[in-house]
Amino acid sequence: MIGGVRDVPLSEDPASRYLPWTVGLLVFLATLALAVTLVLSAASDLWRQSLSGTLTVQIPPPVDGSDGEARVDAALELLRQTPGIGSAVRLSDEQIATLLEPWLGRQPESIDLPMPALIDVSVETGSVVDVGALSVRLTQVAPGASIDDHAAWLRRLSDFASVAVAVSLVVIGVILASAVSTVIFTTRTGLAIHRDIIELLHLIGAHDAYVARQFQSYAMRLSIFGALIGFTLAAAAVYALGEFGGRISGALLPDFTLAPVQWAYLAGVPVGATALVVITVGITVTRTLRKMM
Amino acid sequence: MNAVGDIVRFENVGMRYRLGAEILHDVNFALPAGSFHFLTGPSGAGKSSILRLMYLAHRPSRGSISMFGRDVSAVPRRELATMRRRIGVVFQDFRLLDHLSALDNVALPLRIAGARETQIRDHVAELLKWVGLEGQVDDRPSTLSGGEQQRVAIARAVISRPQILLADEPTGNVDDEIAVRLMHLLEELNKIGTTIVVATHNESLIERFKHPRYHIEDGVLTGPFVPERAAAGPAS
Numbered sequence: 001m002i003g004g005v006r007d008v009p010l011s012e013d014p015a016s017r018y019l020p021w022t023v024g025l026l027v028f029l030a031t032l033a034l035a036v037t038l039v040l041s042a043a044s045d046l047w048r049q050s051l052s053g054t055l056t057v058q059i060p061p062p063v064d065g066s067d068g069e070a071r072v073d074a075a076l077e078l079l080r081q082t083p084g085i086g087s088a089v090r091l092s093d094e095q096i097a098t099l100l101e102p103w104l105g106r107q108p109e110s111i112d113l114p115m116p117a118l119i120d121v122s123v124e125t126g127s128v129v130d131v132g133a134l135s136v137r138l139t140q141v142a143p144g145a146s147i148d149d150h151a152a153w154l155r156r157l158s159d160f161a162s163v164a165v166a167v168s169l170v171v172i173g174v175i176l177a178s179a180v181s182t183v184i185f186t187t188r189t190g191l192a193i194h195r196d197i198i199e200l201l202h203l204i205g206a207h208d209a210y211v212a213r214q215f216q217s218y219a220m221r222l223s224i225f226g227a228l229i230g231f232t233l234a235a236a237a238v239y240a241l242g243e244f245g246g247r248i249s250g251a252l253l254p255d256f257t258l259a260p261v262q263w264a265y266l267a268g269v270p271v272g273a274t275a276l277v278v279i280t281v282g283i284t285v286t287r288t289l290r291k292m293m
Numbered sequence: 294m295n296a297v298g299d300i301v302r303f304e305n306v307g308m309r310y311r312l313g314a315e316i317l318h319d320v321n322f323a324l325p326a327g328s329f330h331f332l333t334g335p336s337g338a339g340k341s342s343i344l345r346l347m348y349l350a351h352r353p354s355r356g357s358i359s360m361f362g363r364d365v366s367a368v369p370r371r372e373l374a375t376m377r378r379r380i381g382v383v384f385q386d387f388r389l390l391d392h393l394s395a396l397d398n399v400a401l402p403l404r405i406a407g408a409r410e411t412q413i414r415d416h417v418a419e420l421l422k423w424v425g426l427e428g429q430v431d432d433r434p435s436t437l438s439g440g441e442q443q444r445v446a447i448a449r450a451v452i453s454r455p456q457i458l459l460a461d462e463p464t465g466n467v468d469d470e471i472a473v474r475l476m477h478l479l480e481e482l483n484k485i486g487t488t489i490v491v492a493t494h495n496e497s498l499i500e501r502f503k504h505p506r507y508h509i510e511d512g513v514l515t516g517p518f519v520p521e522r523a524a525a526g527p528a529s
Contacts, residue, residue: 007401009392200388203350205378205453206405207371290370 007201008194008211010218015189018182019219020226023273026179027230030172031269035238037168038262044161048154055121055131056148057088057138061114072117074141079119082134084127091118176276183277187215187284202292212285216278223277227270235266299323299359300457300488301347306356308342315354317342320514322507324490326456329483330517331499331506332492339512340492341385344459347490348382349373361456378406381455381487385462387446389434395421395445396430402453420448424478440471447478457488464495476502 079088464472507516
C-alpha cells in the first residue's frame with residue numbers, strides 16, 4: 001500500500017506527525033542501551049578471561065634493610081618449582097609505572113617511591129593451585145608476601161556487569177513500553193478522527209484487516225524514516241565513543257569499539273522497532289474495530 | 294422462512310439507538326429481488342433508520358432481518374463485510390472522501406474487494422462517463438456541484454454491481470431536472486436486475502415514477518401502496 005491511494009487521510013492527523021520522532025527516540029535510546037549491554041558483556045568476558053588462571057604475588061620492600069632482591073628471587077624460584085604453575089614473571093618498574101599511570105600520571109623516570117615487587121603468575125590450564133598453602137610457603141622465603149587470586153575482584157566485576165546489563169535491559173524495556181503506549185495513543189486518536197471514513201469503508205465492504213493495513217502502511221513509512229534517523233545518530237555516538245574511549249589509556253573504560261557481529265545486533269534495533277510499531281498498530285486497530293458492527 | 298426471491302425481509306423489527314426510545318416499531322416487509330420501491334415519510338419518521346438496518350450499519354433491538362436469505366443476526370462479523378459488498382448505498386450526505394478524486398471515490402469498492410489497479414481505472418472511467426462525469430474524473434468532490442457529487446455517489450454505489458441499491462434522499466440536494474435524470478439512472482439499474490429502494494419525500498417524483506411505496510410515520514411502516522400503473526404490472 002506504500003505510495004498507493006490512501007482511503008484514510010492519516011497524513012492530516014496532528015498526532016501522527018510525532019510518530020517518526022517517537023520511533024527515532026526509541027531507536028536512538030534502545031541502540032545506545034543495547035550497545036552498552038554488548039560492550040559491558042564483552043568487557044566482562046574479556047576481564048574474566050584475562051584474570052582467571054592468573055595470580056599476582058606482591059612482595060613489599062623490606063623495612064629492616066635486608067636484601068629485597070634476594071627475597072624476590074627466592075619467591076620466583078619457589079613459584080616456578082610449584083606444580084601447576086606455568087610461569088612466574090616479575091613485572092618491571094616500567095610495567096608497574098604503566099599500571100599506576102591512571103592514578104599517578106606519566107612518570108618521566110622511575111618512581112621515587114618504595115614500590116612492592118609484583119610477580120605475574122600463570123596457572124597451567126586445568127591445574128588447581130592451593131593458594132593458602134602457597135601463601136604460607138611464600139611468606140617463609142619472602143616475609144610479608146601476599147597472593148591475590150582476583151577472586152574478590154572477579155566477583156565484584158561479575159556483579160557490576162550483571163547489574164549494568166540488567167539496568168540496560170530495564171531501560172530498553174521502559175523505552176519499548178513508552179513507545180508502544182505512544183503508538184497505541186496515536187493510533188486510537190487516528191481511529192477517532194477518521195471514524196466516519198472507517199465506518200464508510202466498513203459499509204462498502206472493507207474487512208478490519210483492510211482498514212488496519214491503511215494504518216499499518218502509513219505507520220511503517222513514518223517508522224522507517226524515524227528509525228533510520230535514530231539509528232544513524234546512535235551509531236555515530238557509539239562509533240565516537242569507541243574512537244575517543246580508545247584513546248584513554250590504562251583500561252579505565254571498557255572498549256567501545258564494536259565487532260561486526262555486534263553492529264549486526266544493533267542494526268536489528270530499527271528493524272525490530274519498525275516491526276513493533278506495525279504490529280502494535282495492527283492489533284490496536286483490529287481490537288478497536290471489533291467494537292464496531 | 295423467506296419467501297422465494299425475497300432479497301430483504303423484516304419481521305417484527307424494533308430499533309432504538311443505545312438506550313433511547315424505540316424509533317421503529319414492529320416493522321414487517323419483504324422486498325422481492327429486482328423490485329423498485331419508494332420509502333416515504335416525513336423527516337425523522339424513521340426512513341434512514343430502516344435503510345441503516347438494511348445496509349447493516351445497525352442491529353435491530355428486536356425482531357429479525359434477513360438479507361439475501363440469511364438471518365443477519367446469525368451472520369459472523371467477518372462475513373458481514375462480504376454481505377455488504379452486495380449492497381450499494383447512496384447516502385443522503387453522499388459521504389464522498391474529499392481527499393480522493395472522483396475516480397478514486399468510485400474505485401473504492403473495487404479496491405476494497407481486491408480488484409487489480411489495471412482494471413479499476415478503465416472500469417471506473419467508463420461508469421463515470423455513463424453518469425455524465427467523464428470530464429471530472431480527477432476532480433475532488435469539493436470542486437463538484439451537488440448534482441455531480443450525487444452522481445459520483447451513485448457511481449460508487451453501483452460500481453461493484455450490487456444486488457440491492459439503497460438510496461437515501463438521492464434527490465434532496467439537486468434541482469428537479471437532475472432529480473429526474475437520477476431517477477432514470479436508477480431505473481436503468483433496476484432494469485438490469487438491481488433491487489432498488491429510494492427513501493424520499495419528493496412527492497412529484499413519486500407521482501411521476503410509478504413504483505410501489507412504503508410509508509413510515511412515527512416509526513410505524515405501512516404499505517406497500519401500489520400505484521395504478523405499477524399495480525397492473527408484476528410489482529411486489
